[in-house]
Amino acid sequence: MELLNTIFVAPFIDMFSAPDFLIQVLWEGFVSGILYALLALGFVLIFKASGVFNFAQGIMVVFAALTLVGVYALLQSLGLSPAFAAWISLFLTIGVMGILALSIERVVLRKLVNQPDIILFMATIGLTYFLIGFGELVFGGEPQKMIASELGIPSGSTSFDVFSGVVILEHADITAAIVAAVLVVCLGFFFSKTRIGRALRAVADDHQAALSVGISLNQIWVIVWFAAGIVALATGIMWGAKSDVSFALQIIALKALPVLVLGGFTSIPGAIVGGLIIGFGEKIFEIYWGGLIGGGTESWFAYVIALVFLLFRPQGLFGEKIIDRI
Amino acid sequence: MKKLIKIGAAVACLTTAVAATAPAYAEDVLYIPSLSYRTGPFAGGGTPNANGFADYFNMLNERDGGIGGVKIMLEECETGYSSKKGVECYESTKGKGALVYNPLSTGITLQLIPKAPVDKIPILSMGYGLSATAIGEKFPWTFNYPTTYWNQLSSILKYADSKGGLKGKKVGFIYLDVGYGKEPIPLLEILAKKMGFTITKYPVGVKEMQAQSSTWLKVRKDRPDWMIMWGWGAMNSTAVKEAAKIRFPLDRFIGNWWSGAHADMRPVGEAAKGYMAANFSGIGTSFPALQDVIKYVVDKGKSQVKSKDLVGDVLYNRGLFNAVVVAEAIRAAQKATGKKAITGADMRVGLETFKLTKERLKELGLEGFTAPIIASCKDHEGAGPVFIQQWDGKDWKRISDLIPPMNDIVRPLLEEAAAKYVADKPGWKTQTCK
Numbered sequence: 062m063e064l065l066n067t068i069f070v071a072p073f074i075d076m077f078s079a080p081d082f083l084i085q086v087l088w089e090g091f092v093s094g095i096l097y098a099l100l101a102l103g104f105v106l107i108f109k110a111s112g113v114f115n116f117a118q119g120i121m122v123v124f125a126a127l128t129l130v131g132v133y134a135l136l137q138s139l140g141l142s143p144a145f146a147a148w149i150s151l152f153l154t155i156g157v158m159g160i161l162a163l164s165i166e167r168v169v170l171r172k173l174v175n176q177p178d179i180i181l182f183m184a185t186i187g188l189t190y191f192l193i194g195f196g197e198l199v200f201g202g203e204p205q206k207m208i209a210s211e212l213g214i215p216s217g218s219t220s221f222d223v224f225s226g227v228v229i230l231e232h233a234d235i236t237a238a239i240v241a242a243v244l245v246v247c248l249g250f251f252f253s254k255t256r257i258g259r260a261l262r263a264v265a266d267d268h269q270a271a272l273s274v275g276i277s278l279n280q281i282w283v284i285v286w287f288a289a290g291i292v293a294l295a296t297g298i299m300w301g302a303k304s305d306v307s308f309a310l311q312i313i314a315l316k317a318l319p320v321l322v323l324g325g326f327t328s329i330p331g332a333i334v335g336g337l338i339i340g341f342g343e344k345i346f347e348i349y350w351g352g353l354i355g356g357g358t359e360s361w362f363a364y365v366i367a368l369v370f371l372l373f374r375p376q377g378l379f380g381e382k383i384i385d386r387i
Numbered sequence: 388m389k390k391l392i393k394i395g396a397a398v399a400c401l402t403t404a405v406a407a408t409a410p411a412y413a414e415d416v417l418y419i420p421s422l423s424y425r426t427g428p429f430a431g432g433g434t435p436n437a438n439g440f441a442d443y444f445n446m447l448n449e450r451d452g453g454i455g456g457v458k459i460m461l462e463e464c465e466t467g468y469s470s471k472k473g474v475e476c477y478e479s480t481k482g483k484g485a486l487v488y489n490p491l492s493t494g495i496t497l498q499l500i501p502k503a504p505v506d507k508i509p510i511l512s513m514g515y516g517l518s519a520t521a522i523g524e525k526f527p528w529t530f531n532y533p534t535t536y537w538n539q540l541s542s543i544l545k546y547a548d549s550k551g552g553l554k555g556k557k558v559g560f561i562y563l564d565v566g567y568g569k570e571p572i573p574l575l576e577i578l579a580k581k582m583g584f585t586i587t588k589y590p591v592g593v594k595e596m597q598a599q600s601s602t603w604l605k606v607r608k609d610r611p612d613w614m615i616m617w618g619w620g621a622m623n624s625t626a627v628k629e630a631a632k633i634r635f636p637l638d639r640f641i642g643n644w645w646s647g648a649h650a651d652m653r654p655v656g657e658a659a660k661g662y663m664a665a666n667f668s669g670i671g672t673s674f675p676a677l678q679d680v681i682k683y684v685v686d687k688g689k690s691q692v693k694s695k696d697l698v699g700d701v702l703y704n705r706g707l708f709n710a711v712v713v714a715e716a717i718r719a720a721q722k723a724t725g726k727k728a729i730t731g732a733d734m735r736v737g738l739e740t741f742k743l744t745k746e747r748l749k750e751l752g753l754e755g756f757t758a759p760i761i762a763s764c765k766d767h768e769g770a771g772p773v774f775i776q777q778w779d780g781k782d783w784k785r786i787s788d789l790i791p792p793m794n795d796i797v798r799p800l801l802e803e804a805a806a807k808y809v810a811d812k813p814g815w816k817t818q819t820c821k
Binding site for chain 1: 425426427428429430431433434435564588589590591592593594595596597598600601602604605607608620621624625628632633634650651653654655656658693697
């Protein structure tokens with residue numbers, strides 16, 4: 062009886078006896094969720110275009126963030142003002158991600174058209190190790206400070222007195238949520254309402270069929286890898302602002318896996334809804350139930366949520382139900 | 388037939404070439420493998436440590452021609468902080484005449500402890516590893532000078548206790564959820580009972596190092612009076628940022644000596660002002676030995692350090708101190724055996740006999756850098772003191788005297804833990820000390 066009370070009653074009493082804290086938990090869940098969605102989006106874009114899980118998405122986050130702070134340091138040493146140097150660095154980094162996308166298409170993907178998916182997947186593993194080595198060679202392994210304030214990301218926080226308690230909203234978290242939401246909406250619009258978006262869907266369905274109707278597979282791949290590079294840059298800035306910019310950021314990409322399982326590998330709305338479900342779910346479970354089993358539940362609870370959903374929708378929430386003729 | 392002769396000749400040439408280039412380091416050099424990690428998620432801590440370690444040996448080579456007239460040969464092997472890779476590094480270098488292993492990882496140390504007596508190469512896990520290896524009788528081949536995680540924890544608790552008492556207080560323990568982070572928990576639980584405080588544990592998974600908001604929401608809910616951290620890598624800066632975010636008083640938040648590096652706090656800057664950490668090695672370059680390192684190694688472009696400003700950082704100096712202990716043990720081994728080029732077994736003797744006294748520290752150009760260490764057969768850690776440093780927004784500043792550990796409480800517990808480790812390992816070789 063005591064056990065049942067601890068599991069089914071006490072956590073809810075906790076929630077409603079401190080509603081200000083519950084609001085804080087929900088806010089943190091929302092911020093995490095939207096950032097997970099952003100991470101997952103990078104994977105979804107490339108999966109949609111090539112049917113390949115991009116193993117290199119995590120290191121692309123690191124590479125983009127390190128390029129940004131590295132270029133900024135270079136421009137600073139030339140005497141440019143911090144804000145000007147930061148914005149120039151941002152545009153130059155976008156350029157670098159463009160060059161990276163072009164290079165990946167030319168050097169890696171072009172040779173692999175129509176190869177089995179596992180070959181493309183292996184190629185992204187190779188790309189990961191190349192970017193790790195290249196990044197370390199150019200930028201070194203030391204953690205760097207993200208140039209958040211220089212880019213105009215506000216610091217500090219705003220407190221609200223709610224239900225005789227306090228809810229703290231970090232300005233950086235608010236900015237992260239807004240940027241992620243805007244990026245997600247823009248990418249969603251771009252890939253669902255534009256000609257390139259339709260071409261992308263055609264490529265995702267069948268490489269050869271897409272080629273036969275005149276869609277340039279190479280061009281689509283460059284665009285998609287570039288878009289994934291921009292998502293990686295945004296992810297690197299937001300997560301980098303929360304801690305630091307180092308190679309540890311690549312681990313954060315692992316947080317996107319349950320989101321992808323839940324939302325489906327091919328759906329942009331799936332990445333958003335999946336991210337939010339995981340964000341809210343893991344925070345609420347860890348805070349109100351985590352203590353019962355020693356805490357630290359976030360490392361696995363997201364997968365439990367994903368597996369529960371998969372029992373009912375194996376293709377993920379928004380994934381395409383594919384029936385193959387055998 | 389001609390073809391066979393050609394193949395035979397090629398094989399012979401190859402064999403000769405391999406034999407000629409096969410390392411015979413033990414004969415003419417002091418070969419020290421460095422299991423470093425300059426890549427991967429923990430490179431931010433591994434790189435400065437590896438730089439300090441390498442630069443001190445380079446300086447001895449450049450300035451003194453090595454140790455006792457024998458050049459030191461340092462070979463780095465990249466582990467990426469992975470136990471599996473660490474063991475691979477060990478296996479690939481042990482046959483080259485390795486004198487001692489410094490794994491720079493508790494996980495790797497735990498893997499190497501059983502190998503050390505078999506291969507007769509000692510392990511120096513300086514300020515990390517298995518605390519119980521402090522008991523020399525039970526672990527003849529493993530050393531953890533100048534002090535263990537357990538003793539460090541007792542010094543940290545002593546410091547917290549001196550700031551208003553811990554009795555009746557709540558202490559939160561946030562740790563990286565791997566072997567290293569869990570190491571001091573048994574002692575923490577015992578000391579909580581003895582000192583009358585309660586503990587709440589906050590594990591942080593490697594994947595969650597940079598996503599700690601849940602952990603700190605729990606801290607906000609639990610409202611501990613003190614927070615103690617056993618973190619590493621990006622976990623440290625994230626934890627301090629999250630603590631500041633929930634407005635946890637940073638002058639009630641103490642990290643261990645792996646949670647208090649410049650690399651950790653520089654990215655946080657002003658927001659980390661007030662955060663504290665334990666340390667046992669000096670900060671800065673004001674020591675003559677550090678000046679020699681700059682003169683003979685850094686200024687000559689023989690260091691891997693990216694900028695001269697990074698010399699003297701907490702972890703750079705920690706790596707350098709590690710090299711000092713190794714160098715002193717080599718000298719002691721040379722003296723004890725009368726040999727210039729020593730073996731791993733000789734090195735073990737050196738690690739049990741070196742004396743890093745106050746006077747010796749002065750001779751080395753490290754006066755006040757650290758507390759003296761008197762090595763012994765019985766005590767492989769030295770139960771050295773630590774001091775507390777505080778981040779002022781830009782740099783670490785020492786804010787306490789040396790705080791000796793609660794050795795009277797900790798030593799019997801270490802002996803118990805050592806006996807327990809050995810009990811289920813039949814054939815484990817112990818030693819008797821006078």
